[in-house]
Amino acid sequence: MNTWQIRAIKPEDNQQVKQLIRNVLVEMGVPKVGTAYEDKALDDMTKTYEGERSEYFVVEENSRIIGSAGIAPLTGMEEKTCELQKMYFLPEARGRGIGLAMITICLDFARKNGFETCYIETLPYMENARKLYHKSGFQTIEKPLGNTGHYNCTVFMIKDLTLPA
Numbered sequence: 001m002n003t004w005q006i007r008a009i010k011p012e013d014n015q016q017v018k019q020l021i022r023n024v025l026v027e028m029g030v031p032k033v034g035t036a037y038e039d040k041a042l043d044d045m046t047k048t049y050e051g052e053r054s055e056y057f058v059v060e061e062n063s064r065i066i067g068s069a070g071i072a073p074l075t076g077m078e079e080k081t082c083e084l085q086k087m088y089f090l091p092e093a094r095g096r097g098i099g100l101a102m103i104t105i106c107l108d109f110a111r112k113n114g115f116e117t118c119y120i121e122t123l124p125y126m127e128n129a130r131k132l133y134h135k136s137g138f139q140t141i142e143k144p145l146g147n148t149g150h151y152n153c154t155v156f157m158i159k160d161l162t163l164p165a
Contacts, residue, residue, distance in 0.1 A: 004061035016065040024088040034152030053113040066093040074146035082115040121153035
């Protein structure tokens with residue numbers, strides 16, 4: 001039985017999520033500019049994801065947030081393409097199947113909200129994340145889509161949500 005659960009973010013989770021994301025980015029050696037580290041959205045993730053066709057999920061274990069990820073329309077391609085956003089896990093959450101469970105929940109939400117494709121940006125040295133995305137059916141593409149503002153993210157991936165899961 002899992003000791004963790006995935007649920008929608010609540011306002012009281014905002015500070016924990018912001019700290020989790022920044023801690024993981026620092027751990028991975030990610031630049032603080034041109035990445036999620038500097039996103040204003042981190043200050044109030046509940047508000048950021050309150051829009052239509054958007055949702056942010058957290059993984060909670062023992063009253064502590066150990067991972068998170070969100071789905072939102074991709075800026076500039078909102079009608080049919082969503083973006084898997086800000087998916088990060090603390091070291092104790094990794095290698096336990098939580099990432100795959102999170103992606104499944106996010107993509108199910110995306111399909112239910114009429115998205116046909118899902119896009120994600122990552123970094124070349126985030127190898128475990130890229131392996132997880134490939135395992136989940138994402139394919140690497142040559143150029144970025146939409147307008148995320150994350151100019152330091154140089155790996156672009158997409159998944160067709162109209163195909164069977």
